[in-house]
Amino acid sequence: xxxxxxxxxxxxxxxxxxxxxxGSVEALRGLTLGxxxxxxxxxxGPNGAxxxxxxxxxxxxxxxxxxxxxxxxxxxAAGGGRTVTGSMPQESAIPQALTVREAVTLFARLYPAPxxxxxxxxxxxxxxxxxxxxxxxxxxQARRLAFALAVVGNPQxxxxxxxxxxxxxxxxxxxxxxxxxxxxxGRTILLTTHYLEEAERTADRVVVMNAGTLLADGTPASLRxxxxxxxxxxxxxLVLAELQALPxxxxxxxxxxxxxxxxxxEPEALLVTLVHAGVTFRELEVSRASLEDAFLSLTAPDALKx
Amino acid sequence: MTTPSTPAPTLPRLAVxxxxxxxxxxxxxxLVLAELRRMAxxPMFAVGTLGFPILWFAxxxxxxxxxxxxxxxxxxxxxxxxxxxxxxxxxALFSFGAAVAIERTGGWLRLLRASPLPAPLYFAAKxxxxxxxxALSLTLLYSFAHVAGxxxxxxGLALTVLGKLLLGMVPLIALGLCxxxxxxxxxxSVMANVLSVLVSFASGLFVPLDGLPDVxxxxxxxxxxxxxxxxxxxxxxxxxxxxxxxxxxxxxFTLVFGSVAVWAMKRDExxxx
Numbered sequence: 001x002x003x004x005x006x007x008x009x010x011x012x013x014x015x016x017x018x019x020x021x022x023g024s025v026e027a028l029r030g031l032t033l034g035x036x037x038x039x040x041x042x043x044x045g046p047n048g049a050x051x052x053x054x055x056x057x058x059x060x061x062x063x064x065x066x067x068x069x070x071x072x073x074x075x076x077a078a079g080g081g082r083t084v085t086g087s088m089p090q091e092s093a094i095p096q097a098l099t100v101r102e103a104v105t106l107f108a109r110l111y112p113a114p115x116x117x118x119x120x121x122x123x124x125x126x127x128x129x130x131x132x133x134x135x136x137x138x139x140x141q142a143r144r145l146a147f148a149l150a151v152v153g154n155p156q157x158x159x160x161x162x163x164x165x166x167x168x169x170x171x172x173x174x175x176x177x178x179x180x181x182x183x184x185x186g187r188t189i190l191l192t193t194h195y196l197e198e199a200e201r202t203a204d205r206v207v208v209m210n211a212g213t214l215l216a217d218g219t220p221a222s223l224r225x226x227x228x229x230x231x232x233x234x235x236x237x238l239v240l241a242e243l244q245a246l247p248x249x250x251x252x253x254x255x256x257x258x259x260x261x262x263x264x265x266e267p268e269a270l271l272v273t274l275v276h277a278g279v280t281f282r283e284l285e286v287s288r289a290s291l292e293d294a295f296l297s298l299t300a301p302d303a304l305k306x
Numbered sequence: 307m308t309t310p311s312t313p314a315p316t317l318p319r320l321a322v323x324x325x326x327x328x329x330x331x332x333x334x335x336x337l338v339l340a341e342l343r344r345m346a347x348x349p350m351f352a353v354g355t356l357g358f359p360i361l362w363f364a365x366x367x368x369x370x371x372x373x374x375x376x377x378x379x380x381x382x383x384x385x386x387x388x389x390x391x392x393x394x395x396x397x398a399l400f401s402f403g404a405a406v407a408i409e410r411t412g413g414w415l416r417l418l419r420a421s422p423l424p425a426p427l428y429f430a431a432k433x434x435x436x437x438x439x440x441a442l443s444l445t446l447l448y449s450f451a452h453v454a455g456x457x458x459x460x461x462g463l464a465l466t467v468l469g470k471l472l473l474g475m476v477p478l479i480a481l482g483l484c485x486x487x488x489x490x491x492x493x494x495s496v497m498a499n500v501l502s503v504l505v506s507f508a509s510g511l512f513v514p515l516d517g518l519p520d521v522x523x524x525x526x527x528x529x530x531x532x533x534x535x536x537x538x539x540x541x542x543x544x545x546x547x548x549x550x551x552x553x554x555x556x557x558x559f560t561l562v563f564g565s566v567a568v569w570a571m572k573r574d575e576x577x578x579x
Contacts, residue, residue, distance in 0.1 A: 087421075
């Protein structure tokens with residue numbers, strides 16, 4: 001933060017050495033994290049990793065036991081910054097008697113420069129149910145209403161906690177389309193999700209937490225490449241010893257029908273060698289390690305596994 | 307620390323950080339409207355707070371409205387105050403007890419806390435809406451008593467009773483908030499039901515106090531409903547000599563219940579989840 005601010009803009013959200021304790025439970029332990037402005041960052045971690053606690057602190061709903069939390073350079077607990085943040089919590093039972101439009105209108109009035117109610121309804125794909133009472137919405141529609149409430153204030157920073165839980169495939173598609181648009185306008189988005197393929201597809205950056213600390217922080221691609229292997233499968237007449245001798249192979253298996261499964265960091269080099277050696281192979285499959293593989297190996301209880 | 311005013315250059319139309327707040331009055335108006343909608347659209351709530359007082363008045367009040375008490379007070383006026391006080395008591399306990407418990411545990415309150423809404427505005431809106439709804443409830447009750455039983459209060463007296471009852475309702479609202487912030491929604495609903503009936507009964511709202519067992523008569527002066535009703539009765543009996551005592555009691559209740567409610571709210575906030 002002491003470097004020239006013009007070259008690298010300050011992070012939109014910054015946690016420095018943050019700890020949070022609830023009674024005897026230490027939800028966060030010395031977490032240091034910067035969320036870059038204008039990016040979509042996915043915060044991943046198993047249940048109880050401290051994701052929701054971290055978001056609570058960023059929203060100013062709780063104060064850290066130790067450390068500093070800054071949102072757009074200010075203290076979120078002071079309240080002033082809440083005009084430029086929007087939040088979609090995991091649970092937000094909107095008063096059942098209000099219609100969708102009434103709830104969005106109410107929230108728009110709380111912000112100094114809100115979007116129009118219609119824009120927010122449009123973004124959340126809620127026009128068709130605008131006159132329906134919140135109590136009569138389906139699970140996915142209720143999530144979209146929570147999304148509308150999060151964006152109607154025209155926030156610079158958007159916090160989405162498990163946004164797509166309960167949404168059907170169509171809702172989900174519309175939701176990610178809207179999020180994409182918000183990101184293109186330069187808004188900063190932080191989301192937590194259990195759907196790793198969504199994070200892999202949408203996030204500029206992935207932060208993995210476990211037990212209140214930071215495990216990994218990088219692009220989806222860099223996290224994937226940190227995992228041991230891509231996987232190469234094919235059928236040939238090579239025996240196990242020959243397979244293991246191929247360059248860059250970390251592990252190899254072969255079944256009785258000659259179907260081999262190899263793990264390697266460099267599948268391309270492996271294939272080049274096979275072709276040059278004139279090996280005949282069929283049924284070739286090459287798959288990259290997914291973010292899910294990376295996530296599982298990072299958060300595995302047995303850290304040696306990676 | 308760097309200034310917060312360095313958003314990415316592509317964001318000319320985004321609000322630039324703090325300093326600006328939404329205008330308070332439109333926000334307050336929307337919140338009051340939302341509260342009124344919540345109350346009006348919940349049939350159980352509307353029947354309980356608008357319908358029941360009228361029903362009780364019809365069943366227990368109407369046969370006697372033309373009589374006069376030993377001390378020369380019109381029984382119709384007296385009962386109007388009794389059932390009006392009951393209406394306010396149940397309204398305060400349901401609106402602030404059961405409803406706040408639901409908003410707190412369901413995440414609505416948390417969502418509002420993460421918004422720029424100043425917390426006092428949330429409470430101001432709830433209180434304003436409750437007072438408006440209470441005024442409506444008392445007006446309906448009086449209209450019914452007037453049309454069905456011929457009970458007539460001079461306009462000045464009617465407004466005095468209305469004003470005294472609404473102002474005296476504040477400690478009941480504080481009691482409702484205590485319940486809302488202390489217990490879960492199911493328990494809050496039961497408590498609101500039980501308390502509104504018990505306190506009403508023991509305050510002499512259903513049966514005059516001198517017809518109640520000795521132990522209840524001695525407990526009554528420790529109940530907020532009793533003092534609120536006394537203020538209304540003193541107006542229709544044109545004997546306000548003890549009003550100051552009753553106001554002081556109600557102020558004391560406000561202080562106690564209000565402190566507990568604020569403590570419980572802070573406790574709830576500190577959980578931060």
